[in-house]
Amino acid sequence: MSWFKRFKEGIQTATKLKRSIPDGIWIKCKGCGHTLTRKKLVANLYKCSKCNYHMRIGPVEYFEILFDGAYQTHFENTRSVDMLKFKDLKSYPERLEAAKGRTDSSEAIIVASGKLNKIPTVIAAMDFNFIGGSMGSVMGERISRAIDLCVAERMPLIIISKSGGARMMEAAFSLMQMAKTSAKLAMLHEAGIPYISYMTDPTTGGVTASFAMLGDINIAEPGALIAFAGPRVVKETIKKDLPEGFQTAEFLYEKGFLDLIVDRAEVKERLGQLLAILCAPMSQNDKTAGAIIESKEVPSPAEMAPVNQEEAT
């Protein structure tokens, strides 16, 4: 299996992006307390070998798991600004700086394109270490541009959600990103291009109540928390303990909001399978379908420069 080989050999890491899980030798599983070596963990796709707990990982790890080889990141030059001069206990610029210290991601979402089982695909993946994966203007803009890219290049879209919800420091602008991303997904829908929403732990708030729930196909990682109001808020509101397993992926699956729960070890295969089927009609009548919607903004070749020059083909 090629991904396994790549992990083992430690190649293919985008130079600009940092791994979410640090290079400590021993890592304790949050699910069962079992301690694992980093090496073992990496080989097992950051899952506990004992209880199969899926650890939280970032965009780099997902890109490595899903893309066949080289991938290019996009729109990284869009950055957050402190429009409202927002200050609570800390100022927003301070929070942004702190986030940049914790991760090398340029925002809470990274958009990349590459091949997934040979199918050219756009994947947007969130970084929970960047202010809790919260949705601000940049996340909305990057998703919007990712959709434009999908329409222009006739590529399917996968969004990997991992978010605490809205970015309060952008107040109403943050709220409007729900409308923005959903409206753009409606456009993608009209263009007949597949969108798969891949929900991971945690997916909450305005992210759940917009693009995360809007996939042609909705999938999730086992055990992921998926909610609108988080468990703490619900518990405080109803003043009762929550039922066992409430708001887990398994719970949402049972209630009919997810198509599949997929183990990380099988997710590439499953996504490849789905995309091969959903993209088949698209490649058959490319021209006629492409005329339906005109893209507002197509990234220039310069913006699409590969992260890993030597890996690019």
Next chain:
Amino acid sequence: MVYLEFEKPLEKLHSQLDKLQEIVEDGEIDMTDKIKELEQKIKKKQKEIYSKLTDWQRVQLSRHPERPYTLYYINQITKNFVELHGDRCFGDDEAIVGGVGMIDNQPVVIIGQQKGINTKERQRRNFGMANPEGYRKALRLMKMAEKFKLPVITFVDTPGAACGLEAEERSVAQAIANNLFEMARLRTPILVYVIGEGASGGAIGIGLGDRVFMLENTWYSVISPESCSSILWRSWDYKQQAAEALKLTAKDMLGFKIIDGIVQEPLGGAHYNPEGMAKLLKKHIKKQLKDISTIAIEELLVQRVEKFDKMGEFETVES
């Protein structure tokens, strides 16, 4: 009348006025001049109070117990309104009301969150916090509007979507997301008015439209000042600061181009003169309906997506 803390100076003047009017009703004494004088005084005081409201005071006004709600406006501005019920899947959520009616000669679909006017009704309507079936009923009515080419008008007035086991179980998140998706492509004009509180996903769940307006004393944001205080300040005591920080007033929203305009309220606020407010609102809606009817639907749909696509502030750095 209920008086908020900062409205207290008016309470005294109003009770003086009431007394004078009682005297007039009782007998022969002519009080015309005195009454006129007092009325002038009240107007002056109102101007003084309402011209320098803090953001937090506006939040309080948006929740004024005597402020008119969706059904009041519907009854004032439409004829032959028929409220319609149920999402055809689960039930009828009374936190959102909707139906068909005529604004003069124009048939419309109107949908909005509805708070209650007494304890019992407030509970029945869950304080205007809608469950998934409320949002799904709203969408059902919008789809009907599309079929019959009726413009949709929504009135936003909610402290947020419902929070609880059932809201999560039936996924209020999916219901809101689906409304946003479908409203973006609904083939009929949509006008949105924030008439009270516009909080979070619960508000935007019926808030995506071709034109979005706010009444003067309303607010719109991603979170309420209280919740914002509790999360960011880790205490419930910073709601005033949170209200300022969130920049949530109609004026702020217009400045950010998140809304298209502000509907002025009568002197003293919508709660002081509900009838006057309804008249102003009706006039505003009629003008907007007329303007928007000149735009072809294909063009309107393109503009609608572009309108929201433009929202957001960021910088572009050199890579």
